[in-house]
Amino acid sequence: MKRILIVRYGEIALKGLNKSYFINKLVKHIKANLSDLGELKVWHSGGLVYVDMDGYDEEEVIEKVIKVFGIVSVSPAYEMKKDMETIYAVALKHMQEIIEEDEIKTFKVESRRGDKSFPMKSPEISRMVGGYVFNHIEELKVDVHHPDLMLYVDVREKAYVYSKKIAGHGGLPLGTNGTAMVLLSGGIDSPVAAWMMAKRGMNIEAVHYHSYPFTSERAKEKVIDLARIIATYCGNIRIHCVNLLPIQKEINEKCPEDEMTILSRRFMMKIAERIAKKRECHALVTGESIGQVASQTIQGLTVTNHAVEIPVFRPLIALDKVDIMDIAKKIDTYETSILPHEDCCTVFLPKRPVTKPRVDKILQSESKLDVEALVKEAVENMEVIEVSIEE
């Protein structure tokens, strides 16, 4: 009898001929996430992935596995030989353990028979196991409609007994959908946007803008901390730190005050695109959400979008702030994001930013600047930081 983690994947199962490519990626990421615990055996069989966690801290294993994108749910289970006497004994032992922990008064057994050669059919297995447990634990009753606990018996290559199904994040295995360059600020939104795109299988790189000395050095530390949290889901992240101050100074000097934010945003996009092309990234990702701030009106987004050629993904576009905050809390970035530090957007915040900018008018203002030289200089002077999970 062994402790096993049963891992279920969702969307991958719908794939056609390339299914094994996705599954191999999934297994690889599970192994990678577990690597600091040791060499745990991970294998794929009959539409499920299994992790042998015998002798390991189960909570730790689950916590690490659950962060792998593509997983729908996991169940810590007992693995045993396909023999009804053994299954009875293990089911009873498992129930006794649970009753000790939680207050369980009613239960129901649900069985699956993947191995059709097994002599008993599923309903029969359920009935027999249920009866056995019922007869041995006095205070326990069966309730087939609203049980406090579902006890699962799976008969496949081996037999499995478990009761918990822990939800995963779903999505697709990392690296199955190219690489994205995320515009990562220290705020709540952009880490969530990064996480959401990573969840759809995209590898993540980041570009971070600051206005040192107008912004604090600690703001950069905060972004590194955030990247480290995201890295636990999507692996090591390279952050390109760009000082936007020289550009902001130019805009400040030569362009109308109310266009400060929108012009800066265009520069951020252009610089990000330049770096993305160099790093072979396939798209930009921003944390923009429609109507959230002055630069995120439809007109604002149109003008920002106009600055670049590569696709810009905005996974938060239709989410409310509270929804974004909920995800941030779920993925553990929230507490770090709300630490108070200036970001480069607040340094030259215009009193009345333009909310309905027009492309032609903005281009006219922009023509007063040597855009190419400024972008080039910014990219040349950027600092690159590699953030890895191990640190």
Added chain:
Amino acid sequence: MEVYLDNSATTKPNKEVVEMMLKGLTDYYGNPSSLHHKGVEVEKLMKTARKQLAKALGAREQEIIFTSGGTESNNTAIIGAVESKKRKGKKIITTKIEHPSVLNVYKNLEKKGYEVIYLDVDSFGKINIEELKNYLSEDTILISIMHVNNEVGTVQPVEEIGKIIKNCTNKPILHVDAIQSFGKIKFTPSKLGADLLSISGHKVHGPKGIGGLYIKKNLKVTPIIYGGNQETGIRSGTENVPGILGLGEASKGLYENIDSNLEKLWTLKNTFIEHVKNEIADIKINGYEREGSAPHIANISFLGIRGEVLLHSLEQDGIYVSTGSACSSRKNTKSHVLNAMGLKEDEIEGAIRFSFSYHNTQEEIDYAVDKIIKSVKDIRKIMKR
């Protein structure tokens, strides 16, 4: 050039201090409570350190206990005094501009039913003695006043308070937080009339993690840390020997050179303020410039500038200073001291604290002033629309 002008936050330990501490970690590693020779030799060294601190303070050896730093000294003094006097009353007098290691103790005591009076300060950061007199009553058990304010350098009239208390029938305890005045102003606890007086090691070129508390002879203080009864039972716990030796060494440096140190500090501060005043328009000196102020702190508001920006800008030139307020635009935690002094919003936002050490040189100050002038000009140009 690197110019460290944040000496009110912490100071660089003197070379002799570090050497002495190293000895405390290598050769003299015994536990001062041990009976054998290894313990006794350490106990002797600690005795010397206590003597050195006592001498620098102008107190008796028996009146000094070592603590883990200024915060613990303030906590022990206040909680210990209040606890031992709790039958006499529940009223405490302090000021609005104390350090958090004092103010936060009071917040907690208020929850326990104590009445805490927070005295106002004027635009220079000084309390009004008449106001204090008005609040004094039979049930006042403690008066706790900082000697020198850590943000603006204003000196409080502690000696006068000491005299007033002497005539009180109920004899409230006087606690003085002298963390910023020790080594910067000549005083003795008895001259101030202090019953309890806190000092910290790392503000006087000693190590961090060590502090001292002066407890006037025969004054009863209830401990807040219990254990093996070290430090006459008021502060249990095996002594931080390297820290204590380091603080002793730093104290020695203080009393041997106090006159020349003070003279140097005054010269540095005066020339600094003069230059800045002459070269930069739209500034405000917070607190007193000379008389009534400590010689190592100059707090200046640069109007139209955010302090943090100037701080980072100076940092690029190797100059380290502090903002008058730990303020950021998102979380408004503006300085409670400058606020109590009635400064306007932009004056608080533009405030920078320059704090000097006798190790700073005139050359460093000149360099710093040059860079300040340049930075302020640049930033004002960028921010001006």
